Amino acid sequence: MAGTQIPPLPAGAEQPDVDLLLRMSADLRRALAKPLNERRWVMVIDLRKCIGCHACTVSCIAENKLPPGVVYRPVLEEEVGSYPHLSKIFTPRPCMQCDNPPCVPVCPVEATYKRPDGIVEVDYDACIGCRYCIAACPYNARSFDFGEFYTSDTPGGVQAYEKAPTFEYGKKRVREHEDSPIGNARKCHFCVHKLEEGMLPSCTSTCIGRATFFGDANDVESLVHELLGKPNVRTLKPEAGTLPRVYYLI
Amino acid sequence: MKATKYILGALWAIAFVLGLVGIYQRLTNGHMLAGYGSYVVWGLWVAAYAYFVGLSAGSFLFAALVNVLNVQELKPLTRAALWTSFVSIAVAMMGVVLDLGHMGRAFSLFFRPNLSSMMAWMGILYAVFGLLLVALAWFIYKRNDGMVKALFMVGIPLAVAFPGGGGALFATLSAKPYWHTPLTPVFFVVGAFVSGFALLAALAAVVWPKRTEMIRLMGRLVIALVAIELVLEWAEYSIPLWYGVSPEKDLLMQVLTGQYWWVFWIVHILLGSLVPIALIWWKPKSAVTVGTAGFLTAATFLAVRLNIVIPGQVTPELHGLEKAFTDHRLTFAYTPTTHEWLVMAFMVSVAFGLLWLGFRLLPLIDSKEVQPNERAA
Numbered sequence: 001m002a003g004t005q006i007p008p009l010p011a012g013a014e015q016p017d018v019d020l021l022l023r024m025s026a027d028l029r030r031a032l033a034k035p036l037n038e039r040r041w042v043m044v045i046d047l048r049k050c051i052g053c054h055a056c057t058v059s060c061i062a063e064n065k066l067p068p069g070v071v072y073r074p075v076l077e078e079e080v081g082s083y084p085h086l087s088k089i090f091t092p093r094p095c096m097q098c099d100n101p102p103c104v105p106v107c108p109v110e111a112t113y114k115r116p117d118g119i120v121e122v123d124y125d126a127c128i129g130c131r132y133c134i135a136a137c138p139y140n141a142r143s144f145d146f147g148e149f150y151t152s153d154t155p156g157g158v159q160a161y162e163k164a165p166t167f168e169y170g171k172k173r174v175r176e177h178e179d180s181p182i183g184n185a186r187k188c189h190f191c192v193h194k195l196e197e198g199m200l201p202s203c204t205s206t207c208i209g210r211a212t213f214f215g216d217a218n219d220v221e222s223l224v225h226e227l228l229g230k231p232n233v234r235t236l237k238p239e240a241g242t243l244p245r246v247y248y249l250i
Numbered sequence: 251m252k253a254t255k256y257i258l259g260a261l262w263a264i265a266f267v268l269g270l271v272g273i274y275q276r277l278t279n280g281h282m283l284a285g286y287g288s289y290v291v292w293g294l295w296v297a298a299y300a301y302f303v304g305l306s307a308g309s310f311l312f313a314a315l316v317n318v319l320n321v322q323e324l325k326p327l328t329r330a331a332l333w334t335s336f337v338s339i340a341v342a343m344m345g346v347v348l349d350l351g352h353m354g355r356a357f358s359l360f361f362r363p364n365l366s367s368m369m370a371w372m373g374i375l376y377a378v379f380g381l382l383l384v385a386l387a388w389f390i391y392k393r394n395d396g397m398v399k400a401l402f403m404v405g406i407p408l409a410v411a412f413p414g415g416g417g418a419l420f421a422t423l424s425a426k427p428y429w430h431t432p433l434t435p436v437f438f439v440v441g442a443f444v445s446g447f448a449l450l451a452a453l454a455a456v457v458w459p460k461r462t463e464m465i466r467l468m469g470r471l472v473i474a475l476v477a478i479e480l481v482l483e484w485a486e487y488s489i490p491l492w493y494g495v496s497p498e499k500d501l502l503m504q505v506l507t508g509q510y511w512w513v514f515w516i517v518h519i520l521l522g523s524l525v526p527i528a529l530i531w532w533k534p535k536s537a538v539t540v541g542t543a544g545f546l547t548a549a550t551f552l553a554v555r556l557n558i559v560i561p562g563q564v565t566p567e568l569h570g571l572e573k574a575f576t577d578h579r580l581t582f583a584y585t586p587t588t589h590e591w592l593v594m595a596f597m598v599s600v601a602f603g604l605l606w607l608g609f610r611l612l613p614l615i616d617s618k619e620v621q622p623n624e625r626a627a
Contacts, residue, residue: 057575069288069579076570093568102425108370109358128358129351131291132369138425140567143288144351146579147280178280183351236568240424 020210023223024200031216032198037116040218041190043204044227045092046249049211052077052090056203056212063191063202065166067175068150070143072188073203092212094203095120095141095188096236096244103133103142103187112185118245119192121169124180133185138240147175147182167193190214217245262599262606269596275589276348283589287579289571290563294586294594295349297555300416301445302342302601303376304438304551307413308446309335310383314402314409323464329390330457330615331450333608336383339376341601348593368419375412382408413442420562428501428562433486440482441554444475448526448547455541457615462535469530469540476523476547479554505561513553522550560584 031039052075060066060073076091101120104112111126112133134142151159165172168181170193175182191201199205204214215224227233228247235244275283286293313331316324347356360377363370382405389397417438420429451468458464487506490498505514526543533539564582566572572582586594608614 068577071288071575071577071580074571074574074580076568076574078570091568091570093571093574102423105364105366106369106423107364108367108373109355109362110364126355126358126362127352128355130349130369131351132367132419134288134291135563136423136425138567140289140571143580144281144291146282146284146287148282148579178352180352183280185351 020213020223021200021205024204024213024215025198027215027219027222027224028195028200029198030219030221032196034216034218038218039117039216041097041118041195041245042215042217042224042228043094043097043190043201043246044213044224044233044249045246046211046213047089047091048249049209050075050090050092051209051211052088053208055206055208056092059202059206060188063194064168065162065164065175066186067145067162068148069146070186072141072143072186091236091248092203093139093141093236094190094246096139096242096246097190099243099245100241102136102138102240102242106132106136108132115192119190120187121189121192122185122187124169124171124173124184127180127184129183129185131185138237138242139244142185142187145175145181145184145186147178149175169193170196262602265595266599266603268592269594269599272589272592272594273348273596276593279589281351283587285585285587285590287577287581287584289566289580289582290560290584292349292559292563293584294556294590295345297552297559298594298597299342299345299349300438300559301552301555302338302345302597303416304413304442304445304555305449305548306335306338306342306379306446307409307439307442308444309338309450310379310405310409310446311443312447312450314406317399317402318406321467323461323467326458326464326615327450327454329613330453330609331446332383332386332390333612333614334446334449334453334605336380336387337601337604337608339380339383340604341597343376344600345597368415368422372412372415372419375408375415379405379408379412409442410439413438420558425567426562427498428565429558431486433482434558437482437486437558440475440479441551444472444479445548445551447475448472448544448551451544452541452548453544455537455544457609459537459541465537465540466535468544469534472540472544472547473527473530476527480523501561501565504564505557510557510560514557517550517553518557522547522553 054075057071057073057075061071064072066072073092073094076093078089078091080087080089097118097120099118101114104114104120108130109126109128111123111128112120114120129144131144134144149158149162151157151162163174163176165174166181168189173179173181191199194201201214204212213224213227215222217224217228219225227249230249232250234248234250235246236248284293309331313328313335317328347353350356359370359373363374365371382401386398386401386405389401414435417435420426421431421434424430447468451472454464454468487502490496491502526547529539529543564584566582
């Protein structure tokens with residue numbers, strides 16, 4: 001056959017009667033029934049389906065009440081070619097939750113570590129705010145909370161919605177005074193506080209192109225397990241030796 | 251001479267008051283007035299920390315080497331060098347603590363250290379070094395020469411380890427190609443020698459302007475060390491740039507020809523290296539030329555530290571990241587803000603203030619060692 005063979009679409013997409021979100025939710029429930037150390041959370045992002053709408057970035061900011069300077073999941077944009085033959089590549093970049101994370105061994109006080117399910121967590125109450133982990137990340141996936149607010153310069157002062165509590169890592173926190181997470185390194189955690197309540201990460205459930213998939217790679221029935229078997233799976237910067245848990249379909 | 255003293259005193263007072271403003275801002279606003287962000291996470295204060303650590307190690311190594319090698323001409327500088335070392339390490343620690351997001355948690359480094367972290371090791375080494383300096387002061391006071399010599403011997407590897415380890419703190423990060431080279435820790439050790447010895451040349455010129463042999467020797471040491479530093483820098487830049495094809499090319503050219511080209515060429519190469527060499531060459535026995543040269547090299551060495559800390563962070567790890575999100579903290583450009591300079595003024599004025607107090611109150615200079623005709627007017 002002439003031309004390039006296009007890799008097959010994900011199985012779920014081939015079955016219009018299966019809603020991908022429902023399938024991933026069922027995958028999630030099965031994973032939660034297992035002990036923590038038997039779950040292997042991974043994210044798969046289909047770059048062919050990403051339209052660069054930034055809905056994931058925004059939903060993440062809303063979910064985690066992220067202040068200025070802190071972003072967990074920006075979408076990188078790159079233009080390829082020249083007129084009339086050009087296209088754009090959109091690359092959402094969450095934390096890679098690396099299996100060999102460069103950010104963990106550099107922390108001077110063991111305030112960041114890998115959980116048994118693979119999520120790299122930050123202990124906000126232990127983090128001293130030295131920012132060594134931010135410098136160590138080859139994906140620039142960590143940011144520093146400077147204690148700023150988007151609405152501090154508005155006539156009414158900081159708006160109430162910016163002081164709404166966050167529930168990251170399952171703990172209620174309000175950003176005020178100098179309290180954590182102000183002064184801490186912050187990063188994407190796959191919305192672990194939602195996961196443990198049986199909900200998908202915000203970026204996954206709000207992706208309008210259904211380009212982000214999430215689940216337990218140890219479960220052979222899961223959607224992500226199926227996707228990771230495709231020949232077009234890549235990771236970012238494999239040469240860095242970080243063994244990311246975020247995969248891209250290209 | 252009295253007028254000079256008043257002018258210097260007034261300058262110090264201005265710097266100190268401005269510094270207090272900076273500290274007040276830092277304590278009331280946290281990091282909000284600083285210019286670094288989530289991509290360039292370390293700025294002027296971290297460069298200052300590296301700078302003062304270098305001065306501390308260099309001053310200590312000077313004291314230790316002249317005693318262990320028994321260099322009679324330079325021995326009178328021992329206690330002044332040790333005090334300089336103590337003041338520098340104290341100010342370096344102040345810089346690094348002010349840079350923390352949670353200053354109140356600084357001591358958790360000792361309660362829950364992660365021994366795989368270079369930063370944890372640095373904290374431990376600085377603490378051990380501080381204790382060593384206190385012990386040295388005690389045995390010098392007690393005139394226990396045996397213990398003093400033993401502590402100097404122990405201190406030499408320690409004083410090589412902590413600037414070297416400080417370099418390794420940067421060098422071990424594989425995410426930052428500009429830092430991730432085996433040469434970085436070597437640079438930090440050589441830099442400690444250069445800046446520390448140069449500062450002591452300046453101090454020697456102020457305290458013993460008429461001891462020509464001491465001045466001449468200090469001048470020679472400064473020239474030799476600056477020359478070694480320049481050779482290392484030649485290696486650092488010429489090797490990746492030689493054929494014009496390398497991943498580091500753009501970054502290095504940024505340092506040499508970018509927005510801050512003058513920091514490298516004017517501040518470091520001209521004022522910090524060539525002018526001092528020329529001054530010492532011109533009048534090798536003059537306290538004025540050697541002292542000025544030493545001061546210039548020591549003071550401008552901050553530019554070398556800035557040129558390591560900042561360029562290492564100004565390239566996006568992923569292509570397109572610089573445009574992915576518009577935010578003043580999510581940018582790869584960095585210029586220190588007035589606030590950061592004010593805090594820097596505090597660090598420098600505290601350093602000078604403590605140095606001055608030391609010379610006034612502590613027996614740093616044995617009166618027997620200074621002939622009546624040697625004292626600076």
